[in-house]
Amino acid sequence: MNRWSKQLIPTLKESPQDAEIPSHQLMLRAGLIRKLGGGLYTFLPLGLKALRKVERIVREEMDRAGALEILMPALHPREVWERTGRYEVLRDVMFKIQDRQDRELVLGPTHEEIVTDLVAREISSYKQLPRNFYQIQTKFRDEIRPRFGLMRAKEFIMKDAYSFDVDSDAADVSYKAMYDAYVRIFERCGLRTKIVEADTGAMGGSSSHEFMVLADAGEDGLVECEDCPYAANLERAETGKLPPLVFDGAEEEVETVDTPGARTIAEVAEFFATSPARMIKTLVYVADDEPILVLAPGDRDINEIKLTRALGASELALADDAVIEQVTGAPVGFAGPIELSGVRMIADEKLRGCQGCITGANQADRHIKNVNQARDLPNLTFADLVFARDGDPCPRCGGTLRQKRGIEVGHVFKLGTKYSEKLGALYLDEHGKQHPAVMGCYGIGVTRTLQAVIEQSHDSDGIVWPSAIAPFQVEVLIITPKHGPSMEMGLELAAALESAGIDVLIDDRDERPGFKFKDADLLGLPVRLSVGEKSLARGVVEIRNRRTGESSDAVREEAVEKIRQML
């Protein structure tokens, strides 16, 4: 019997100062978590109960998909990370420590190296493949900026899985199995997710999908097509072809114009009394030590991931002022592609065929107008370099893309053989020939998923838990605990519910009814069963659905069955 009076459920009437988004506020107010420091949280009994339910769903679906649960250490010797070169890549996100022998260890931010090392030692034959290993474990990342409670924490619980296959086709099958398992997991958690094409980032690999929970508080931008299933993370999203940008002055010769004080796109556009879209934004980047002139429409933002990819660069950064002046021969703010030689240029596709545009003259306080790409910049290299945005055409069907924000709760990657080659995860085929295993990796942010559920399912009164992961499914609220018959009836019903396999919390506190009702709404358990003197006098108890707010009376005998049907 779980009695509130014996629990630790410290609810708060007011929202703590340092919580900004609804899910974070509610987790604190409903007594699920407490903060220890930035990005560090204690799970209180109720929060832990919900977390365990998410974990159980994840475990069941991973097992069902044939993955094998293991548990790897959170502490790793530095050398393992150096073997793949990722010590450098992830240097800044890893917590580093020394043991008493001054050996260097890191707290694991992820486990590709560790699991691949295991497979390298234990698997040697095609007969042992495919295999998929997973764990549910605490990860550590020295986040630049922890945020929003569990949404981005320094320490968080992740389910990570790693598949190993004989070849790429087989790996696709493993990938699909995980993809399908993820769909079921999030469905069972009561989450509506949007699956988007994603960038593989520091993970490497060929393709990946992210499972996003649409929410204004989400940290990731994404676009989805109104007319077809296309959806992608903004980091990756492409756009369909737009008509060439043609403005007034298209037929006229280029002309250099004095533009005193107009330096930014907005200032220049204002000077010419036109829109930023007419500007050819010219940025100087340095890619692997080589300066590059990057051109884009003035109202678009450069997507550095796309740019890096298009250039085939490994390092990319905006040039500093000195480099810009050296390349353009002018102060910052007046760069342009016209009559500039000796520097590599790349332009966004949307500038192809543009006419009547305005750009910098590579002279202080001067710009050039009537630029016609085909005539004035005939030898440009084009690539997709800018972020897609709301209203752009869909790259698949030409429909309209809508921009949204989302919380990334799951991510699946096809990794290829990057890790298996470097760490020697090789197997022998039936002809005795050695091959690296083809890998995939699959993550679910378990703690983040829990918070995402609340972000997606709450109202002005509190949390609205999906039944599957609610800390308890039913709250038996005894209105006047001092009234003997009420208490007896409450305990009896709670016992009956529990024998029916339903999790029950009994609010037996000696508090005013209104106070307890408010707390019940805040906690948001799916069903509230109120036992009070008045209704007992009529021989009934009250059953209320948290989500719909509908309530109805039930006699003792039918209460359990009625509740069971609501869950």
Next chain:
RNA sequence: CGGGGCGUAGCGCAGUCUGGUAGCGCGGUAGCUUUGGGAGCUAUAGGUCGGGGGUUCAAAUCCCUCCGCCCCGACCA
């Protein structure tokens, strides 16, 4: 790391500009009343005013410095 904000009782805040007995609401404890949507009255406990240094007869308040937290940005699996 850049920009902004904050740090005063468990929580939410006032007081800081203009130095002079540390406050309010909620919460806690005890009692009485109340009891179907965050009750009322009374009493009571609870503070290194984030830390350190300085100025001053006197510092929550002014100065220096450090720390922590939140937001925006950059960055990130």
